[in-house]
Amino acid sequence: MNYDVILPAAGSGKRMGAGKNKLFLELKGKPILIHTLEVFERDNWCRGIYLAVKDSERDFIQSLLVQYNITKVRAMPTGGDERQHSVQSCMKAIGSGEIVLVHDAARPFIVEPTIHELAEAAYEKGAAIVGVRAKDTMKRVEEGIIQETVDRSTLWMIQTPQAFRFELLQQAENHAERDNFLGTDESMLVEREGESVYMVESSYENVKITTKEDLVFGEAILNQRIGG
Ligand code: CTP
Ligand code: MG
Numbered sequence: 001m002n003y004d005v006i007l008p009a010a011g012s013g014k015r016m017g018a019g020k021n022k023l024f025l026e027l028k029g030k031p032i033l034i035h036t037l038e039v040f041e042r043d044n045w046c047r048g049i050y051l052a053v054k055d056s057e058r059d060f061i062q063s064l065l066v067q068y069n070i071t072k073v074r075a076m077p078t079g080g081d082e083r084q085h086s087v088q089s090c091m092k093a094i095g096s097g098e099i100v101l102v103h104d105a106a107r108p109f110i111v112e113p114t115i116h117e118l119a120e121a122a123y124e125k126g127a128a129i130v131g132v133r134a135k136d137t138m139k140r141v142e143e144g145i146i147q148e149t150v151d152r153s154t155l156w157m158i159q160t161p162q163a164f165r166f167e168l169l170q171q172a173e174n175h176a177e178r179d180n181f182l183g184t185d186e187s188m189l190v191e192r193e194g195e196s197v198y199m200v201e202s203s204y205e206n207v208k209i210t211t212k213e214d215l216v217f218g219e220a221i222l223n224q225r226i227g228g
Contacts, residue, residue: 002047003119003163004097005040006090009033009061009105010052010079015211021057022209023105027218032209033061034068035108041070043112045119048072050093051105052079052086084182084189088173091166099123100169102186103161106209109221110202115161118200122163127195129162129187130202156199159206162186168195 013022023033040046049072053061058076065073075093079086087102094100099122103110114130121128134155140147162185164172172189176182183189187197205221207214 001045001116001119001123003045003099003101004048004050004094005046005101005103005161006050006052006087006094007036007103007105008052008079008083008086008090010054010086011083011106016209017212021054025215027108027215028222031064032108033105034064034070036103036105037070038068039108039110039112041072043115045116046072048074050074050090051076052090054079082182084176087186088177091170091173094166097166099163100166101161101163104208107160107206108209108218109205109207110161114200114202114206118161118163121198121200122165125196125198126168127164127187127190128198128200129158129185130160130200130206131156131158132202132204158185158187159202159208160185164190168193
């Protein structure tokens with residue numbers, strides 16, 4: 001089984017407040033971006049990596065790829081103002097394919113067994129995403145007042161990677177563009193097509209490094225993995 005992976009890396013990291021792209025911050029002495037890239041560099045199922053980058057960061061990222069011996073990056077198209085547009089620029093760079101995964105460059109802790117389970121689900125069913133079950137009691141709140149307690153057993157917190165048959169994601173992106181629809185993930189675009197998207201259970205470790213606290217959590221995950 002083979003797949004191509006799209007890693008949007010063209011964000012600004014505003015919520016991190018580091019004054020630079022958070023993907024260049026280091027965990028255990030290695031940039032977050034490299035931690036993520038190494039997962040796919042090592043995975044034999046991964047044919048090629050497509051990285052959406054900012055023009056101003058392309059040279060620096062290129063130098064990191066050389067320094068860390070990342071060999072599978074096939075293209076580094078320019079990202080857009082929105083994550084969805086960054087992903088779309090990578091889809092254009094791929095051109096055609098069978099299974100495509102979209103994974104936030106800011107999620108370095110994804111593991112190969114989950115990636116494989118996801119890729120197989122997309123191959124069989126067309127579209128699949130990873131996530132975890134909601135842990136806390138969930139309530140719907142309006143203007144500071146509880147409206148209802150939502151049945152938690154049906155609620156999932158959605159992560160990436162998300163995997164699709166190439167042509168399905170391509171069609172969903174084209175329709176979203178036509179309709180000026182902006183989703184927060186690729187699944188939303190495919191859901192609009194009326195397609196079933198299947199859920200694959202992942203791990204609470206697969207966090208997106210978003211704010212400063214996540215760096216502490218990230219170091220802890222890496223320490224534990226080295227120790228075990
Ligand atoms: N991303 C992208 N293009 C954008 C926005 C985001 O490629 N226009 C990428 C980010 O680099 C990141 C992933 O999408 O790997 C998830 O986005 P997020 O965690 O929101 O990162 P940032 O947008 O960089 O952070 P913030 O929203 O805090 O500014
Ligand atoms: Mg963002």
